[in-house]
Amino acid sequence: MSTFIIAEAGVNHNGSLDVAIKMIDAAKEAGVDCIKFQTFRASDLVSRKADKADYQKKQTKNDESQLHMLQKLELSPADFSILAQYCKERDILFLSTPFDFNSIDFLQTLNMQYWKIPSGEITNLPYLIKIAQTHVPIILSTGMSTIEEIGDALKVLREYGCGEVTLLHCTTEYPAPYAEVNLRAMETLRREFHVSVGYSDHTSGIEVPIAAVAMGATVIEKHFTLDRQMEGPDHKASLEPDELKAMVSAIRNIETALGSGEKKPSLSEIKNIPIARKSIIASRHIEKGELFSTDNITTKRPGNGISPMQWFEVLGKVSKRSFQEDELIEL
The missing domain is CATH 3.20.20.70 (Aldolase class I)
Structure with missing residues (x-):
């Protein structure tokens, strides 16, 4: 009002x-x-x-x-x-x-x-x-x-x-x-x-x-x-x-x-989510069949990959293909 x-x-x-x-x-x-x-x-x-x-x-x-x-x-x-x-x-x-x-x-x-x-x-x-x-x-x-x-x-x-x-x-x-x-x-x-x-x-x-x-x-x-x-x-x-x-x-x-008091991303924020947030990525070259570990994965921008909130779901999983350094991890 x-x-x-x-x-x-x-x-x-x-x-x-x-x-x-x-x-x-x-x-x-x-x-x-x-x-x-x-x-x-x-x-x-x-x-x-x-x-x-x-x-x-x-x-x-x-x-x-x-x-x-x-x-x-x-x-x-x-x-x-x-x-x-x-x-x-x-x-x-x-x-x-x-x-x-x-x-x-x-x-x-x-x-x-x-x-x-x-x-x-x-x-x-x-x-x-x-x-x-x-x-x-x-x-x-x-x-x-x-x-x-x-x-x-x-x-x-x-x-x-x-x-x-x-x-x-x-x-x-x-x-x-x-x-x-x-x-x-x-x-x-x-x-x-x-x-x-x-x-x-x-x-x-x-x-x-x-x-x-x-x-x-x-x-x-x-x-x-x-x-x-x-x-x-x-x-x-x-x-x-x-x-x-x-x-x-x-x-x-x-x-x-x-505003309304409802806490959610605004229309102008939504486009910035992948820019400002991070994803799980390869911290070095990873061979196919290698286990994901703290030695070969990290979190970096952009945020359009697997969320770091799934960190423990990724650790210990077997890499289904090889990844280059800074490449977004896929399961």
């Missing part, structure tokens, strides 16, 4: 509809399955007293509040309607994560195929209930969460009638240190909750999501930007379009390389 790859545009459009449209074009060119935005009304998301995260302070380089920062990154409902329609025209799936109740209600009108719940909402009980009651499939990020918190969230979602749930392992730091990625937690989630698992990546490169696919991730989410030099909180921890395209290409190669 093909990995579902989400290009996380997030707020990297910097509040510009034109930039968001260009990001859809870039995501389509990169070959992803889906582009995801973030839908919120800043005043419904954070209080006036909410501080910015350390990485946000570092990237924005000012003392504004989180509320003021997010207000500059909002897109309107009309903007999202335009983006959803443009995604349909470009044949790329549109998603947007809602961060408040009004955004959930609005995004329902766009008939998205999935809800993407961010890590920060996994302990937001009324939010989880409202999402679950729509009965739409859910992709749930689990950054900052314990096994117990994930279990509690899943219990709520299922109790209120959610659709199928996919869990994404995630490390909520920007960029995430490699030493804290802990990809093996994907296996824990799969084993503990018996659901499909994926990975939402915040590292600075493309190696980790590629490794996640090799470990069985069914969904990959990765932040991207048109230009890492743009002002804004998330650009520095995002891929640029050519890097996103390279990640997609590598993931598709890994999917192909994973």
